[in-house]
Amino acid sequence: MTLLSVNLNKIAVLRNSRGGREPDICRAAQTCIEAGCGGITVHPRPDQRHVRPDDVRALAGILRGRVEYNIEGNPFAGPRGDYPGLIALAREVRPTQVTLVPDDDGQITSDHGFDLKRDVGRLRPLVRELCELGCRVSLFIDAGIHDFDLAAVIGVQRIEIYTGPYAEAFADGRPAAALASCADTARRAHQAGLAVNAGHDLSQANLGTFKAAIPGLAEVSIGHALIGEALYEGLGTTVRNYLQILR
Ligand SMILES: CC(=O)[C@@H](O)[C@H](O)COP(=O)(O)O
Ligand SMILES: NCC(=O)COP(=O)(O)O
Numbered sequence: 001m002t003l004l005s006v007n008l009n010k011i012a013v014l015r016n017s018r019g020g021r022e023p024d025i026c027r028a029a030q031t032c033i034e035a036g037c038g039g040i041t042v043h044p045r046p047d048q049r050h051v052r053p054d055d056v057r058a059l060a061g062i063l064r065g066r067v068e069y070n071i072e073g074n075p076f077a078g079p080r081g082d083y084p085g086l087i088a089l090a091r092e093v094r095p096t097q098v099t100l101v102p103d104d105d106g107q108i109t110s111d112h113g114f115d116l117k118r119d120v121g122r123l124r125p126l127v128r129e130l131c132e133l134g135c136r137v138s139l140f141i142d143a144g145i146h147d148f149d150l151a152a153v154i155g156v157q158r159i160e161i162y163t164g165p166y167a168e169a170f171a172d173g174r175p176a177a178a179l180a181s182c183a184d185t186a187r188r189a190h191q192a193g194l195a196v197n198a199g200h201d202l203s204q205a206n207l208g209t210f211k212a213a214i215p216g217l218a219e220v221s222i223g224h225a226l227i228g229e230a231l232y233e234g235l236g237t238t239v240r241n242y243l244q245i246l247r
Contacts, residue, residue, distance in 0.1 A: 002211060002246045005039030005070050006032045006239060007199075007223025008059075012042075012050035025055050026062055028235060035239035039068030039096070041199075041221040044089065046080040047105050053083055060093035069095040070221060072110075072140070074103050075126045087126060090135055098130050099160055099197070099221075101140040109224075110200060113141035113162050116150045124154045131155045138197055143181040148192035158218065159189050160197040166210060167201035175209060183213045190216060197221065204229060204238075208245050220246070 011028045015021065029040050040063055042051040056071060063069045071093070073086035090098050100123065103110050114123070116139075123139075130137045138158035139151055143165065151159065161182050169178035186196045195218040202210065203225035211217060222242065230238040 003038035003219040005221040007041040010227040035236040041070040043072040046078040070097040072099040097136040099138040116147040164200040170206040
């Protein structure tokens, strides 16, 4: 069964736009849990454009023991102001999973994964520390890369396939090549002993096709499209729609 982890970044975007406390990210998490999601994802960034450190801490309190908690971020960015850095946050809240994503602050969103050959050396000590904290470690990677043995040997348990190019190809009506690249990447990761997550721009429209092409898909983390769809359908209904697609 593929776990649905709902990314709540966009709840925080809406809240921060007025500077108050509504919409409440913890109430949104509660709604998603009651609808049956298996996890919650947040991606706190050094510029705090959406999820803030206090959100990360508050969510830890309501998720623990109920659903998986996935915190994403660039482990080499920060600290900045009261953003303590991804590893420091992981030390504090010890989430189920930490997904390492090589984003720079100037990016409007995540748009690439790690270069395993280039990055594995500097990732090694961070992966070791996160494993010692009891966190599962996932690396955000582009479809089509190789060298998964390098990730496995430093203790990485999962990869997350960046599905932005697939979503774009699906929207253009020509998903076959991008889908085949994702499927081949997943196969090679499995051969290296890694489990496979996926995320970015997945939606109710494109998720079923993706899921059918990736045997053994462990988790999808979905936020932007899901929260947008929830504005029309309601958050609980939208989560249930995604769960139906993943059955
Ligand atoms: C890693 C990834 O693709 C997303 O999880 C990321 O969290 C999107 O970040 P924004 O919500 O800031 O666009
Ligand atoms: N890791 C992907 C994620 O958490 C959500 O990405 P998106 O659905 O907001 O594009």
